[in-house]
Amino acid sequence: MAILSKEDAKTILQKVVALSKSDGLEASLNGNDGGNIRYARNSVSTAGEDSNVSLAVQSYYGKKSGSATINEFDDASLEKVVRRSEELAQLAPENPEFMEPLGQQQYEETKTFFDSTANITPDYRAQAAANSINPATKKDITAAGYLEDNRGFSAMMNTKGLFAYGKSTRVNFTVTMRTNDGTGSGWVIRDYNDVSKLDTAEASNIAIEKALQSRNAKGIEPGKYTVILEPAAVGDLVGLMLFSMNARQADEGRSFLAKKGGGTKLGEKIVDERINIYTDPSHPEVPALGWAGNGLPRKKLDLIRNGVVSNMIYDRYWASQKNVAPVPFPGNAIIDGGTASIEDMIKDTKKGILVTRFWYIRSVDPQTLLYTGLTRDGTFYIENGKVRYPIKNFRFNESPVIMLNNLETLGKQTRVAGGGGPGGGGSLYLPAMKIRDFTFSSLSDAV
């Protein structure tokens, strides 16, 4: 039941729209089937499946709106949810920021759904976990991992003629491998729409190698270092910058994009000119639905081009206030890469640090986008073009804006999940980066 076809979703939504007696309504129908398996101490700890489908209806009178939700789709239930939303709309206070629904839109068709992922079974998940645990046990290592898969659809329709439908699949796998002496730890992430690209044994072996190589780390002095950030680490920090590119906050003066004396940094160069960041729902590595939750079409759009802020995110209300076109929140982000492999970047480094990932990143100052966090699961010292030895984890205090100004080299691109894990927002396709003067402020004993 949870995955309705375009036709079935349209039929239900058309019935809902026809029931409207208010100034108008917008309805969205969403369904999701998900499954997961979690393991720790080389044994499965929990596994589960969930399934839900729901219809949300928002009716409005002038600038008063009300919403109601239901998970039954017979005619009587549809009538009930529409009437309920209308009653609530009449009781609601006026919202001066309410925007009438959009009219008909054109959307890009994107390939976000893969049968391979939609057909995952509990046996597949159990085997995927076994393929990760087995190589660990052979090397005196303890595996803890998590695999989550989802298949879902989203559809919306309103009384102004808009109809949108999309379905997508996603699988996300992470595993942490720890040596049984407690001194080494490695981690890996895989994130795909198409599960046929996932090989948990291959991924697990990378994490096992990292764990073995990171044993008995040495402490070195904190300070400013050249770093080679693997793509997951880049995504951890740059993803946060992308989430902060809201136009309203910039216009209101409470954003890193607000300018001293007033105005915003739109059109200004804020990072190295080799940095190009854009969104493109049709990108084959990180496909996203061709429309955002508010019905706005998603298109290929530059956020940063040649280091210059090209676009900020405008919701429809704020766009109307500023007389600009609304810009929906991106469904993905791509950062242009280069040709250098991580090995190439290491060869080219006299003294530096290789970072697998960051952890527990929190905002310190939203004005400068200063974040603090720590390295985790594989941090290595590089000297004269070679990885010399594992080092203890560092705490950093750094801003992605400063970091992208200190760019040395762009590496090859790969896909990571935004937010570093399942459900962490849209996926990112981005390169490893070599950055100079990255600020590490203290040492951690954590493995």
Place this chain on the structure above:
Amino acid sequence: MKRRDFIQMAGLGAGALVLPVQTFGHEIDVQRLLDPFMDAAQKKVLADVALNTARGLGATYTDVRIGRYLNQFVTTREKKVQNILNTESYGVGIRVIANGTWGFAASNSVTPDGIRKTTERAVAIAKANSKFQKEPVQLAPTPSYGEVSWKTPIVKNGFAVPVKEKVDLLLNANAKALEKGASFVNSIIFLVNEQKYFASSEGSYIDQDIHRTWPNFNVSVIDRASGQFKSRSAFSAPVGMGYEYLDGKTEDKIPSPGGITLYKNSYDIVEDATMAAEQAKQMIAAKSVEPGKYDLVLEPSHLWLTIHESVGHPTELDRVLGYEANYAGTSFLTLDKWKSGNFQFGSKAVNFMADKTQPGSLGAVGYDDEGVKCKSWELIKDGVLVNYQAIRDQVKIIDQKESHGCCYAQSWSDVQFQRMANVSLLPGKEPLTPDQMIAGVEKGIYIVKDGSFSIDQQRYNFQFGGVLFFEIKDGKIAGMLKDVAYQANTQEFWNSCAQVCDASDYRLNGAFNDGKGQPPQSNAVSHGSATARFNGINVINTARNI
């Protein structure tokens, strides 16, 4: 809240029109929040369907949680009501042990047939996973309590208070802040009611009605000329109380160092918003801190978060054992340190209790989500690690015979697991006020309210910010500072704890959204303390230019 729900709330989820609703359940109208629900006798009949079905399928243990979870959010911004949202989530979660292995399934079909099918799924999952199980689950014994009930001792049910009264209160607070020069104000009242029915194959049938309340705001001041902005969050605490928390009684207002007012058992949001605007302006004009070593005087609305991260989490046994290794991390408080009986976690002034009963706290319930009667217990005694936080299937590992009663699931649809109890620093035994404490500090910083926070995956190295920072010079407050964060190693930090104020300064703070597990689950938890002094802590300056 699950992370993906957060993302949906932030507008990032595809096709989510009414964004927050799916996070917390279905939207309902306000009257329904007060509807009487199914009585305990009806729930018992349904629960018995699961217990009997599971037994018939070979399960050796079963628990059933029939849950109705209600939330209300009233959100405003400056002079506008942004949203009034009432949500309900209702369903049943069934957990079994079959072939010595856990299985769990949940459904919103709370009918005999729906419960039967869900039970079958739970047993099937347990049997499928038993292929990978290394040793069978062993539960510590817990008494059969029969049919019992427990309620949060609220005075005023927040759900019965008219929405208009809440809207007027928030808009009044916003107006006061704007009058005093705030550029922007966001404010919210967030109410929670968990109506939970637990039944187990061991003969307990437990009906609980739990309330939580959280008023909060963020007052921002923008200085366009300098390009600076600062935000001052509310000095409220999320509480395990009813709407009486918003009474703002005079006796609960605490005049504090730096000329500020803090709050104890009730909260005056209008007064606090007024002060917040004034203080946000002072925060912009404050002196940037000189980095170096300082003696820190940490006030309870700040210290709770340091306790949460550096004491609460590392004493969770599931982390110690590695169950959270792939997500939240493990713990530096390994079993050998506990076994030694002399691991000096902190100074002799440092005593921590874990607790699930303290009135007004977020963690207080009668029984946990696996039917264990709640209690309090020592974690750190005179600075030494003496115990962990553990549940029924874990305590055997630490040679104990009784669960600590800290098992929790965020909803009927999530599986219960070990979650943090309230973990609180006991007040000092000698009479000592914050003013007296500050009088003894030569070079220090008095920090109020939690801010930025980050800690490593084994809980050694942390960095905390705050909201208000006052410089202490020669025993006196010498003005406000900004750009302050402190870094320390957990064990060194707690061993530097020189003094804790007396019980008259003790108060609770906490959070609704402590996250753990995959898929992630939220847990509401309080942490109490009195103001405490830490000597020679490393303070960094966080100002940057971009």
